[in-house]
Amino acid sequence: MPDNPQTQKEQPRRRQARGERRIAQLLEAAARVFCTTGYTAASTNAIAREAGVSPGTLYQFFPNKEAIAIELGDRLVHEMRDTYGEALAPIDPATPLETAIGSAIDRFLAFNTEHPVFFALMHGPDIPGRMAETHDQLHSTLISRLESLLASLMPGAAPADVTRTAHVCLGIYKSGLELVLAHEGAERAAYVQEIKDVLIRYLAPLACDRLGPG
Amino acid sequence: MPDNPQTQKEQPRRRQARGERRIAQLLEAAARVFCTTGYTAASTNAIAREAGVSPGTLYQFFPNKEAIAIELGDRLVHEMRDTYGEALAPIDPATPLETAIGSAIDRFLAFNTEHPVFFALMHGPDIPGRMAETHDQLHSTLISRLESLLASLMPGAAPADVTRTAHVCLGIYKSGLELVLAHEGAERAAYVQEIKDVLIRYLAPLACDRLGPG
């Protein structure tokens, strides 16, 4: 069974294609496993099994579970960026805060609902302060994006304050997301509204120069 | 097939005495281990070792890891109750909301700082909706207490709304606690203030009949 050498010249790295497919396949499998069992309990063997490949294959592309999660997080962030634009669209000052936050939350929730693995990856550390690299990366990225968004809301604030506010907002969002995902239908909608209310009321006084809804 | 001893409220048996000591010893060890490694990563063997007893002894008192965490959570709740009174002292209507929430948070934080294992036990589920029994018990208890506290704040609200608000508040508190424990000194104090602000602003409109601070 010799190969066909005539197709060779136009594909400088055809073989990487298979690898790329495998990587995508593995990441999808990992996402499924993370959603089913949570990040901590997920095992590399389970991911390989879910992907229908041998453990060795997994390790050809990822050195360990952490790396899988990091890559998965990276891809999610990029997809988020592609979908919603850079820096969460620095808010138009004319938009009422309520509307701005409401739509931001809606978009975030839409994304998280479509990519439920996000929750598993964002899940906080088991021990306060000690965060796995995975979460750290994703967390930092999200914090950065939030900071730039908040900076436009809090023009006079010190950077440390913006950072702190970003952490608080992300915390609120994460715990809210947990509640939203745990419910369905009208109850879910009600929780969505609660998140918005919490954030709007928390941020309204900080966005002092911005006109409220009424 | 002995019955479940935890359902029996009074036990005058004297051998229980040594058993009680053992149980306390094991729970203290478990608390230490949970704090050090987190609940998921904690192993029963490690707990037994930390307690200075053999694995077999541990299993004489607890059927599994879960049961240890549940009992630990129960005892913490009881201690909390003993320390701060039943139902979080239904708030005196004359107290300004700001003060009420501020002192409630302070007391909670004091308790959590003194019992750092609380964080490990309260740590949310890895998968939304699916909560380990451990956290479920503790969570339900805290929610109940919060509900009764909030009920006094939101006299006209529907029970479902009170429950929902309780969940939101607990979520905010948990994520806030994580941030507080992850920092020290002035930064920690700043985060404490943020939690209070978030909750106050969130609850102020709900406590419509209550006089605000100004």
Place this chain on the structure above:
Amino acid sequence: MPDNPQTQKEQPRRRQARGERRIAQLLEAAARVFCTTGYTAASTNAIAREAGVSPGTLYQFFPNKEAIAIELGDRLVHEMRDTYGEALAPIDPATPLETAIGSAIDRFLAFNTEHPVFFALMHGPDIPGRMAETHDQLHSTLISRLESLLASLMPGAAPADVTRTAHVCLGIYKSGLELVLAHEGAERAAYVQEIKDVLIRYLAPLACDRLGPG
């Protein structure tokens, strides 16, 4: 089949008996495996299998393969000491060198033939200078014993010279042992004589004050 409880008072740790037996059993199994496959290729699972226990049992007594080898080496050294006396019986100055070395080699070889695992444990490092802990321990012990033996032979020598000579002698012995073990019958005997000759001729000029055989 309960044990006899009346023997209990004199045995403060009877339960260790089972453990001790297991340890002996594991060490014997390890010795067999080391002899069969060599130290490097030996696996803990293979040792456990050979001992007829589960991998977990092995790890209850030894943290890793290294530890097994070290303990095995220790026991061998102790047995050697018990059998042949402390410090290889500092040689009677009246004994001719030839006799002294000859009988020392004979005794060493007898021991090594009876405990073939000794060879596997003494086997030098794969990379010069970098020695596994196992071999290091055993090696150091043997070197020490040789040093004290040689010190009585080389009264005026500097310690560094004694040490160097000890290393050389041990090297000769090890490589000789390899040859001896690789042969049988008359050929083996011939190799035994060669080792003796090498050592005698090497050491004779160093033991300057000692009377030769003639």
Place this chain on the structure above:
Amino acid sequence: MPDNPQTQKEQPRRRQARGERRIAQLLEAAARVFCTTGYTAASTNAIAREAGVSPGTLYQFFPNKEAIAIELGDRLVHEMRDTYGEALAPIDPATPLETAIGSAIDRFLAFNTEHPVFFALMHGPDIPGRMAETHDQLHSTLISRLESLLASLMPGAAPADVTRTAHVCLGIYKSGLELVLAHEGAERAAYVQEIKDVLIRYLAPLACDRLGPG
């Protein structure tokens, strides 16, 4: 990525050229890896990586790890032959034994120092008697050369005695080499002298008809 075939004036089989380069490249890489990790611990993947080629390429030239080592050993032996002449230059009977052995050792050591992989390949078997093919080849070659060298020293000796003496000498040399490579500077020089002394004293009585240095 075509090579330039026009620079090669005559090639009975031009693909061999690239192949030879690949083989050399792989052998160099293997030598480096063997020196770093030892033969047993070296992995074919590691060798391929070190050589900058894919595992598949390695297996196009060598059927397994053993074959790499054997070929490496062969080339070393040939290089040794090219450098020091056939049969180690059958010793001029007029040369004093001391000088002959001294310079032979010096040359061997020079070669081994320049080709440190020699040590890894010569490293004795893990199990006495059972020698890997690799070492066997190399060993046999060295023994042969030693035999012919010794034959000129021991004119009247039976072939079996010569063979035995060759094995003993090689053993001494190998264990000595280990000591030499493990030390540096003056201590290394001292060990070199020890090897020489051991061999000279061992061989002097066998070379009965040869005049000593005095």
Place this chain on the structure above:
DNA sequence: GATGAATGAGGATTCATTCAT
């Protein structure tokens, strides 16, 4: 020839849990 993907058995090690004493 060359590539890199794929394999899968096997490596060391852990752990919740049970059992004999």
Place this chain on the structure above:
DNA sequence: TATGAATGAATCCTCATTCAT
């Protein structure tokens, strides 16, 4: 009661080797 030995499946990860392209 209490001990500590015992389990064995499951963990992560590696490796020599083969295969499709």
